Amino acid sequence: xxxxxxxxxxxxxxxxxxxxxxxxxxxxxxxxxxxxxxxxxxxxxxxxxxxxxxxxxxxxxxxxxxxxxxxxxxxxxxxxxxxxxxxxxxxxxxxxxxxxxxxxxxxxxxxxxxxxxxxxxxxxxxxxxxxxxxxxxxxxxxxxxxxxxx
Numbered sequence: 001x002x003x004x005x006x007x008x009x010x011x012x013x014x015x016x017x018x019x020x021x022x023x024x025x026x027x028x029x030x031x032x033x034x035x036x037x038x039x040x041x042x043x044x045x046x047x048x049x050x051x052x053x054x055x056x057x058x059x060x061x062x063x064x065x066x067x068x069x070x071x072x073x074x075x076x077x078x079x080x081x082x083x084x085x086x087x088x089x090x091x092x093x094x095x096x097x098x099x100x101x102x103x104x105x106x107x108x109x110x111x112x113x114x115x116x117x118x119x120x121x122x123x124x125x126x127x128x129x130x131x132x133x134x135x136x137x138x139x140x141x142x143x144x145x146x147x148x149x150x
Contacts, residue, residue: 003105004128006121007146008112008139014091018045019052021107022073025087026058030104032073033085037092042075049073093117096124112139 009017018034025032036042042062049058060073063082068074074083079097081088086104088097100106110121121137128135137149 004135005107006137008110010112015048030086034089035094037094
């Protein structure tokens with residue numbers, strides 16, 4: 001069964017949180033796909049993943065590249081899965097893929113400072129629970145540690 005995980009960002013930018021979550025997925029041996037809602041976000045993440053830490057980088061490519069299917073991390077605007085990813089990250093309100101049950105995990109990253117994004121995430125969480133899916137919701141506490149809410 002596909003696990004649906006929500007991370008609500010509070011006082012932390014996506015560019016800090018996403019690379020760490022991707023790194024944890026790679027450590028588990030999972031290929032990753034990150035679906036954004038805009039070309040500009042893909043371009044920004046493409047640059048960020050090469051330099052997110054001084055001593056390492058995250059090997060990745062974009063859906064436009066000929067070798068997209070070989071990438072351990074693929075950045076895309078599309079709903080397909082050319083690299084056979086086990087985990088799919090949805091950012092900036094990217095839609096749930098039609099083949100959601102083909103993934104081990106789908107991670108929705110929500111801007112906690114945007115009331116509309118939080119409300120949309122709550123609706124998606126409720127839909128997932130109503131369907132009997134394994135759904136969890138995480139938000140950082142005052143010290144920045146992730147706390148499970150549901």
